[in-house]
Amino acid sequence: MEAENATQASAAIDFDVDHLSHRVLTVAYMNREAFDETVATGRACYFSRSRKKLWRKGEESGNFQIVHEIRIDCDADAVVVAVEQRGDGAACHEGYESCFFRKLDGGEWKIVDQRKVDPAKYGPNYGHQKKSAG
Amino acid sequence: MEAENATQASAAIDFDVDHLSHRVLTVAYMNREAFDETVATGRACYFSRSRKKLWRKGEESGNFQIVHEIRIDCDADAVVVAVEQRGDGAACHEGYESCFFRKLDGGEWKIVDQRKVDPAKYGPNYGHQKKSAG
Numbered sequence: 068m069e070a071e072n073a074t075q076a077s078a079a080i081d082f083d084v085d086h087l088s089h090r091v092l093t094v095a096y097m098n099r100e101a102f103d104e105t106v107a108t109g110r111a112c113y114f115s116r117s118r119k120k121l122w123r124k125g126e127e128s129g130n131f132q133i134v135h136e137i138r139i140d141c142d143a144d145a146v147v148v149a150v151e152q153r154g155d156g157a158a159c160h161e162g163y164e165s166c167f168f169r170k171l172d173g174g175e176w177k178i179v180d181q182r183k184v185d186p187a188k189y190g191p192n193y194g195h196q197k198k199s200a201g
Numbered sequence: 202m203e204a205e206n207a208t209q210a211s212a213a214i215d216f217d218v219d220h221l222s223h224r225v226l227t228v229a230y231m232n233r234e235a236f237d238e239t240v241a242t243g244r245a246c247y248f249s250r251s252r253k254k255l256w257r258k259g260e261e262s263g264n265f266q267i268v269h270e271i272r273i274d275c276d277a278d279a280v281v282v283a284v285e286q287r288g289d290g291a292a293c294h295e296g297y298e299s300c301f302f303r304k305l306d307g308g309e310w311k312i313v314d315q316r317k318v319d320p321a322k323y324g325p326n327y328g329h330q331k332k333s334a335g
Contacts, residue, residue, distance in 0.1 A: 159275055161275050163275075168275070
């Protein structure tokens with residue numbers, strides 16, 4: 068199968084996982100251009116549907132991601148990108164390693180991870196474009 | 202935060218991961234009812250958007266999933282469900298452990314996993330409802 072099929076869906080779901088622990092870090096969208104740039108540069112690049120432009124992960128914060136492997140699912144509308152998280156080690160705009168820092172516990176969502184960094188470090192506008200706005 | 206927020210989005214993306222290896226197994230959708238059933242029964246239940254009904258993972262094949270942990274992301278529109286894959290150990294309707302059995306290699310998607318089971322075992326109609334139809 069040609070790699071072109073990666074983005075035959077209008078918006079392929081991308082999720083990044085840590086290349087060693089396999090922990091799910093973030094969920095985002097890729098269009099064809101974002102996918103191509105990710106492959107060409109070896110750094111994760113998404114497409115922001117709200118801003119209608121490429122979103123080069125880490126361009127504001129330095130928290131970019133080095134790509135180790137890309138997998139596609141059975142019906143070719145989702146990819147898993149195994150990455151090495153650089154910068155402060157925070158893939159989440161809230162400063163956590165992973166966007167999935169809360170778990171269900173007794174009927175409530177409880178924060179169970181420690182922040183890697185205070186996102187205020189990256190300036191007052193950082194984080195206003197949340198990842199799902201992608 | 203109340204668990205209700207899990208499905209404040211019209212369709213929360215659900216990722217199943219193996220509870221030990223953390224490998225991503227499948228991607229599917231949950232509505233409020235599917236989420237509640239998953240929590241209540243401890244078995245993964247999705248919502249099929251094409252069939253407009255609950256999709257109890259494994260109800261045809263016996264490949265059901267025991268839930269170990271549920272996490273939600275920063276903007277509460279995606280969940281990661283850590284599961285123990287039962288039955289033949291195949292989360293994918295094509296008989297693989299994971300739907301992500303192909304990786305990008307030299308510009309092409311190559312199958313790099315071994316099938317756990319021939320899905321023909323589950324009858325002629327099995328697999329016609331692919332997971333993304335969910």
